[in-house]
Amino acid sequence: MKDLATRNLDNMTPSEFEAYLPELFENGGGKISEDPRFVNFFHSNPNCAALVRDLETIAEQARSLFEPTEEPSDNVWSNIANKLKDEPRVEE
Amino acid sequence: MQTKPNPGFFKRNPPIAGEAEAIEAAKNGDPEAFSRLYALHKRRVYTLCLRMLGNVSEAEDMTQEAFLHLYRKLGSFRGESAFSTWLHRLTVNLVLMHLRKKGLQLVSLEETINPSEEDAPKRDFGSRDNMLTGSVDRVTLERAVASLPPGYRMVFVLHDVEGFEHNEIASMLECSTGNSKSQLHKARLKLRELLRQPQDLPPVAGLTEVSR
Numbered sequence: 001m002k003d004l005a006t007r008n009l010d011n012m013t014p015s016e017f018e019a020y021l022p023e024l025f026e027n028g029g030g031k032i033s034e035d036p037r038f039v040n041f042f043h044s045n046p047n048c049a050a051l052v053r054d055l056e057t058i059a060e061q062a063r064s065l066f067e068p069t070e071e072p073s074d075n076v077w078s079n080i081a082n083k084l085k086d087e088p089r090v091e092e
Numbered sequence: 093m094q095t096k097p098n099p100g101f102f103k104r105n106p107p108i109a110g111e112a113e114a115i116e117a118a119k120n121g122d123p124e125a126f127s128r129l130y131a132l133h134k135r136r137v138y139t140l141c142l143r144m145l146g147n148v149s150e151a152e153d154m155t156q157e158a159f160l161h162l163y164r165k166l167g168s169f170r171g172e173s174a175f176s177t178w179l180h181r182l183t184v185n186l187v188l189m190h191l192r193k194k195g196l197q198l199v200s201l202e203e204t205i206n207p208s209e210e211d212a213p214k215r216d217f218g219s220r221d222n223m224l225t226g227s228v229d230r231v232t233l234e235r236a237v238a239s240l241p242p243g244y245r246m247v248f249v250l251h252d253v254e255g256f257e258h259n260e261i262a263s264m265l266e267c268s269t270g271n272s273k274s275q276l277h278k279a280r281l282k283l284r285e286l287l288r289q290p291q292d293l294p295p296v297a298g299l300t301e302v303s304r
Contacts, residue, residue, distance in 0.1 A: 022273045022274055022277040025277065026258065054284050055281070057227070057228055058228065058233070058252075058283050059252050059280065062233065062237075062252035063252070063253070064230050065234060065237070065253045066136075066253055066254070068138070070135065070139045071135050071138065072134055072135075072138040072151070072152050075152070076138075076152050076156050077127075077130060079156050080156055080163075081127075083156075084126070084160070084163060087160070087163060087164070
């Protein structure tokens with residue numbers, strides 16, 4: 001696969017673009033949908049533009065899952081507290 | 093001796109008020125301080141276990157194991173990363189060890205890289221039929237994540253939800269960073285497919301929405 005830096009991005013095929021996507025998402029440092037290098041490509045390939053927007057939405061929304069909504073039952077702490085009574089601290 | 097922390101580690105996990113004092117007191121054997129650490133972190137640890145295991149009972153067992161392990165290992169925490177990042181890494185490793193002990197090949201390279209044909213994202217991902225029709229709400233995304241094949245789910249949760257880097261994930265899952273990146277991309281593509289038909293997503297065991 002050619003390096004993106006030396007690639008003519010305007011005449012890529014959708015499958016070529018897809019092959020670059022994992023690295024682009026990892027190393028893009030910003031939104032691919034707003035990257036000026038892809039303006040012409042996205043204009044010619046609206047399905048690819050939609051794909052990128054959707055994947056960006058999914059990745060952004062995933063961050064909202066970091067804040068938990070669930071809580072373990074009270075039994076979990078009871079069990080921990082019981083076990084700690086007999087547990088010697090192992091310092092490392 | 094405390095090591096000076098790297099500020100970059102705290103972007104996602106800013107220190108919690110009272111946490112540093114509780115850590116130091118717990119290191120010195122203060123049971124109340126350890127109880128405070130549990131109260132501060134139980135929800136995140138439990139939710140992480142639940143997402144990785146998809147089972148309430150196992151998630152509670154692993155939450156218990158994670159905090160018992162924390163108690164034994166707390167003395168080795170030097171503050172080089174955010175405490176929650178350190179605790180979550182400890183938890184992930186315990187869950188992975190648990191899965192390996194169960195003999196499930198959930199995190200083996202082959203299973204992770206090559207889910208069944210049915211589970212893999214379809215190749216026509218650029219077509220209009222696969223587009224999301226609107227915004228994605230948290231509950232729907234949670235259900236879609238739970239429906240992912242185990243290998244995809246693991247990498248997605250660790251990277252996009254927990255914020256681990258690919259090199260850390262590769263180390264935990266014993267695969268290459270390239271595989272981790274590829275898995276994440278396939279996981280997002282699969283989620284896009286699943287989110288197009290949210291009415292078909294099953295409820296998630298242990299999540300609040302189920303008991304409403």
